[in-house]
Amino acid sequence: MSVPELIRIVSRDSPMALAQVERVRADLADILPGVRTAVVPVRTTGDTWLGDLAQVEGKGAFTKEVDAALLTGEADLAVHCVKDVPADRPLPAGTVFAAFMKRDDVRDALVHLDGLTLDELPAGSRIGTSSVRRVAQLAVSHPHLECVPFRGNANRRLAKLAAGEADALLLAVSGLERIGRRDVISELLSPEAMMPPIGAGILALQCREGDTDLIDAVSTLGHPETHREATAERMFLHVLQGHCNSPIAGYARVDRSGELSLRACVFTPDGKVRLNAHEWAGRLDPATLGTSVAVALLRQGARELIDGIPH
Numbered sequence: 001m002s003v004p005e006l007i008r009i010v011s012r013d014s015p016m017a018l019a020q021v022e023r024v025r026a027d028l029a030d031i032l033p034g035v036r037t038a039v040v041p042v043r044t045t046g047d048t049w050l051g052d053l054a055q056v057e058g059k060g061a062f063t064k065e066v067d068a069a070l071l072t073g074e075a076d077l078a079v080h081c082v083k084d085v086p087a088d089r090p091l092p093a094g095t096v097f098a099a100f101m102k103r104d105d106v107r108d109a110l111v112h113l114d115g116l117t118l119d120e121l122p123a124g125s126r127i128g129t130s131s132v133r134r135v136a137q138l139a140v141s142h143p144h145l146e147c148v149p150f151r152g153n154a155n156r157r158l159a160k161l162a163a164g165e166a167d168a169l170l171l172a173v174s175g176l177e178r179i180g181r182r183d184v185i186s187e188l189l190s191p192e193a194m195m196p197p198i199g200a201g202i203l204a205l206q207c208r209e210g211d212t213d214l215i216d217a218v219s220t221l222g223h224p225e226t227h228r229e230a231t232a233e234r235m236f237l238h239v240l241q242g243h244c245n246s247p248i249a250g251y252a253r254v255d256r257s258g259e260l261s262l263r264a265c266v267f268t269p270d271g272k273v274r275l276n277a278h279e280w281a282g283r284l285d286p287a288t289l290g291t292s293v294a295v296a297l298l299r300q301g302a303r304e305l306i307d308g309i310p311h
């Protein structure tokens with residue numbers, strides 16, 4: 001078996017997802033000249049249902065139909081935001097990650113059309129976000145601001161903001177960059193001010209596990225440091241076993257000397273309780289670091305905290 005002449009790439013059909021696919025196609029053209037690529041866009045449950053994600057068995061809402069296209073053979077390669085791929089369970093049987101691509105910006109940004117920052121927003125300003133992670137952290141740092149539920153892909157959220165459905169938004173910097181809308185950012189929030197989600201800013205390439213030639217070929221698009229970070233973060237979440245309503249944040253970093261560390265937090269929905277752990281890998285492999293940080297939070301009571309949140 002060898003790399004197919006045509007690689008069919010499946011992804012969500014949002015503008016952000018399609019921009020991600022174009023990046024992957026360009027990278028594939030560099031490493032596999034002569035191989036053609038095609039795009040198989042699919043609409044996922046998470047794109048269609050704009051209510052509470054917890055009601056549609058939220059986890060996997062943005063990945064299920066993409067995984068299905070891979071497994072039925074309609075496509076050969078899937079592009080996912082790691083952030084959207086459930087970590088509490090293994091990848092769908094028969095599929096593997098072939099590459100974690102070089103990580104983009106992990107930060108969240110404030111989008112306010114008149115350029116105000118979080119500290120400048122007047123009391124009662126409505127911040128559009130349905131993310132329990134963002135809501136919990138903002139409730140503590142800016143208790144005078146009010147979060148209002150806001151779903152839909154990033155372009156739709158920007159349109160709803162322009163229509164006055166909120167006064168400002170919290171969105172990922174990497175996502176805004178991918179849709180070419182860095183211009184709407186009014187403030188970049190440091191990871192300390194707004195701790196990012198597991199997998200922030202990372203794109204993963206997923207293949208059928210039997211397609212070893214394709215896996216070998218696309219694995220050259222992988223970035224070793226990002227691979228270590230993603231592995232630590234996802235194992236952390238796997239051990240912690242959160243649910244749709246449990247605010248969890250965390251991010252791993254490989255520093256300049258090559259050392260890997262992982263910082264992670266679990267919050268109550270109002271942000272008032274914040275469990276925190278930060279460890280360096282030392283001689284531990286990335287997955288063991290993820291386990292160790294999860295165990296540290298479990299020792300602080302994370303299980304009771306997570307299970308006590310209605311879901």
Ligand SMILES: NCc1[nH]cc(CCC(=O)O)c1CC(=O)O
Pocket residue numbers: 081082083084154170171172173174175199200201202203
């Ligand atoms: N939940 C949707 C989603 N999934 C991944 C990103 C951002 C891009 C990334 O982190 O890879 C976004 C948008 C957002 O949170 O603003």
